[in-house]
Amino acid sequence: MKVVTPEEAEKASFVVCVRKGEPYPFADNLEGTCAWCGAEVIFRPHAPKKPPRICSPCFLHWLEANPQ
Numbered sequence: 001m002k003v004v005t006p007e008e009a010e011k012a013s014f015v016v017c018v019r020k021g022e023p024y025p026f027a028d029n030l031e032g033t034c035a036w037c038g039a040e041v042i043f044r045p046h047a048p049k050k051p052p053r054i055c056s057p058c059f060l061h062w063l064e065a066n067p068q
């Protein structure tokens with residue numbers, strides 16, 4: 001997993017979030033929806049705001065379609 005600074009993260013193509021209901025060790029998560037499939041996702045309050053949020057299954061599909 002690549003670690004980026006907040007400035008870089010704001011320019012990221014998207015932010016990967018876990019789907020609601022998956023284990024996540026924080027109590028102050030925010031909730032939203034996946035920009036690609038509409039699934040409910042949770043994310044950290046300091047997650048970048050500009051890039052679209054996508055769920056981890058969508059990210060895995062994208063990785064399969066875009067081999068690094």
Ligand SMILES: [Zn+2]
Binds near residue numbers: 037038039055
């Ligand atoms: Zn999704």
